[in-house]
Amino acid sequence: MKVSSVEALHLRLPTVQEIHDGKQDVLLVKVSTDTSIVGYGEVVSCSAVAKAVIEAPRSAPRRHGLAAALLGADPLDPAGCWSIMYEATRWYGRHGVVLHAMSGVDQALWDIVGKVAGRPVSAVWGQRRQRVRVYASMLFPDTPREAAMMTAGCLESGFTAVKFGYGSFGRDREHDHALLDAIVKVVDSSTAIMVDAGRVWSTKEGVDRARELFERYPITWLEEPLHEENLDGYEEMAAAVDGRIAAGETETTLSAFDALLACGVKVLQPDVGRAGGLDVCRAVSRRAARAGAWCVPHCFGTGVNLAASLQWMASADEAPFIEFPLTPSDLRNKLVANPPRREGEWVIVPDDPGLGIVVDADMIGRYRQ
Numbered sequence: 001m002k003v004s005s006v007e008a009l010h011l012r013l014p015t016v017q018e019i020h021d022g023k024q025d026v027l028l029v030k031v032s033t034d035t036s037i038v039g040y041g042e043v044v045s046c047s048a049v050a051k052a053v054i055e056a057p058r059s060a061p062r063r064h065g066l067a068a069a070l071l072g073a074d075p076l077d078p079a080g081c082w083s084i085m086y087e088a089t090r091w092y093g094r095h096g097v098v099l100h101a102m103s104g105v106d107q108a109l110w111d112i113v114g115k116v117a118g119r120p121v122s123a124v125w126g127q128r129r130q131r132v133r134v135y136a137s138m139l140f141p142d143t144p145r146e147a148a149m150m151t152a153g154c155l156e157s158g159f160t161a162v163k164f165g166y167g168s169f170g171r172d173r174e175h176d177h178a179l180l181d182a183i184v185k186v187v188d189s190s191t192a193i194m195v196d197a198g199r200v201w202s203t204k205e206g207v208d209r210a211r212e213l214f215e216r217y218p219i220t221w222l223e224e225p226l227h228e229e230n231l232d233g234y235e236e237m238a239a240a241v242d243g244r245i246a247a248g249e250t251e252t253t254l255s256a257f258d259a260l261l262a263c264g265v266k267v268l269q270p271d272v273g274r275a276g277g278l279d280v281c282r283a284v285s286r287r288a289a290r291a292g293a294w295c296v297p298h299c300f301g302t303g304v305n306l307a308a309s310l311q312w313m314a315s316a317d318e319a320p321f322i323e324f325p326l327t328p329s330d331l332r333n334k335l336v337a338n339p340p341r342r343e344g345e346w347v348i349v350p351d352d353p354g355l356g357i358v359v360d361a362d363m364i365g366r367y368r369q
Contacts, residue, residue, distance in 0.1 A: 001116070003075050005032045006067035006105060008054040010047050011331055011367040020139065020166040020198065023329040026302055027051055028359070029104035033075050037115055040359050041107025042304040044273030045100035053089070053101040062091040066105055076116060078109040082277055099252040099276045106277030107308045107355065114311075114354035121354060122314035125282070131346040132313045133161065134324040135194060137300060140167030144182035151186040154326070158344030161321060162187070165196025165223065173209070180217050189218075192321075194246075196223040203233035207240050214243035221246040221267045231263050238264025248284075249298035252276050257284045261291045271298040272308045281312050289317040299323035303336030306347075307355040310340050314349040322347060335363045 009028040016024040027047035031039045043050045056065030069088035073081050085105065089098045114121040136154040141147050147164065154162050164183070169176055183193060195217075201209055206225040213219055221244040226233045228250045238245050246267035248260050252275055257268055268288050270281045281297070288295035297309035299322060306324070313319040324347060325332060337358045341348045350356030 001037075001075060002034045003031060003070045003073045003081075004034045006030070006054060006070050006108075007032070008043075008051040008067075008101075009364055010051050010369040011335070011364065012047070012369050013329065013331065013367065021327055021329065022300060023302055023325070023327060023332040026331050026335070027104065028304065028335075028364070029054065029101075029108045031070075031075060031105060031108035031112060033112060037112055039075070039108035039111030039115065039354060040304055040357070041104035041109075041111065041308065042273045042301050043100050043104035044271050044301055044305065045097050049097050050101040050104070053093075053098055054105070060091075062088060064088040066101055070105070075109050075112045078106055078113060078277070079279060081109055082106060082279070095252055100274045103271075103273050103275060103277050106279070107272060107304070110278055110308075110311075111354040114356075118353050120314070120349065120351065120356055121278075121308075121311040122349060125311075125315040127314050127349070128316065129314055129319060129349070131343075131348050132310060132319045132322045133345055134159065134342060134347045135161035135163050135192060135321050137163045137165070137323045137325045138327070140164045140169040140179060142168050144178045147179045148182040148186050151183045155187065155191070158342075159324075160190060160345040161192035161194070161220070163194035163196060163223070163323070166198040169195070170197050170200035177216070180213075184217060192220040193218060194220050194223060197225040199224045199227050201225050203230060203236060206233060207237050210237055210241045210243070210245070214241050219243055223247070223267070223269070224249070231259055234260065234265055235263040238266070244294070246296070250274065254280060254283060254287070257287065261287065261293060265293070267294045267296055269296055269298040271301075271305075272312060273301055273305050274298075278308065278312055282316065285312070285316040285318070294318065294320050296321045297323060300325045302332050303339035303357060304355070304359065306340055307336065307350075307357045310347060310349055311355055330363070331367065335360055
């Protein structure tokens with residue numbers, strides 16, 4: 001079996017708002033083989049730039065596009081394909097968008113591996129669990145009333161954990177407290193509440209705000225309160241507060257995740273569409289477990305990203321949560337014809353081979369650029 005083509009499918013809603021919701025503009029990767037078996041993955045990046053990384057032609061050594069580099073490679077050897085892609089892009093890659101693009105290709109290759117084996121990818125790795133606890137993931141609304149209504153709706157549908165982030169949060173202390181007061185009034189003591197601050201604070205303000213938030217509210221973790229490169233600030237914050245600090249959704253190397261653990265970050269959040277591939281994410285899980293930290297996927301994409309993240313969590317050492325985004329985007333809700341099924345506070349690991357999903361060709365035709 002050989003790779004016969006690697007396609008970058010850029011899908012985009014007719015209107016894309018400048019809000020923190022990447023499901024308006026999505027890059028799928030389709031890897032085809034000479035035996036007609038295909039696999040899909042999702043890239044979480046700037047879609048147009050990552051598409052160019054995949055489609056670039058052969059050039060001088062180490063300056064190739066991913067599709068050209070992988071033509072004829074063995075799709076049943078994702079690690080070998082990863083090495084081919086890494087070597088083929090070393091002149092301009094090794095970090096950033098190149099690893100984002102490689103992540104989508106890697107997912108598609110593992111999808112093929114599972115389909116050839118006739119088993120879910122997690123079973124190929126060694127499945128540890130049949131379900132994973134989910135948390136509802138939403139953008140902060142403008143008003144406390146909306147926050148309360150959104151939280152109540154999540155609880156009524158069976159969620160026992162909710163996370164709000166970005167939106168109107170982070171710029172005004174009193175407004176932030178009003179939002180969280182409204183959320184806390186709706187939940188009970190068994191509900192987990194997570195807050196994503198959206199990297200808005202300086203170190204001093206972040207430490208003060210984090211200390212205050214953990215003292216005032218029953219927050220399970222405070223996510224990305226500081227700029228992702230402010231490692232000194234994360235170390236200072238982790239030492240100053242008792243609660244868990246979460247970070248890592250933008251990282252692409254194991255060394256970057258090791259640095260976050262060294263700073264005292266207690267929740268690592270690799271994204272399977274950015275972090276370099278599923279093997280990288282699985283390695284982060286193992287390192288987090290050894291350090292007494294949690295590893296929870298950042299998963300604010302389509303059903304493809306969710307399915308890949310779920311296969312990873314089904315085989316991980318520990319799987320405290322998986323993110324379950326709730327937004328009205330067609331690309332989130334309809335791109336996968338059979339998205340992972342949620343039952344109350346759990347998302348169920350499918351028995352279907354590969355990533356366990358069927359991508360809707362009509363949706364690709366409707367939104368492909």
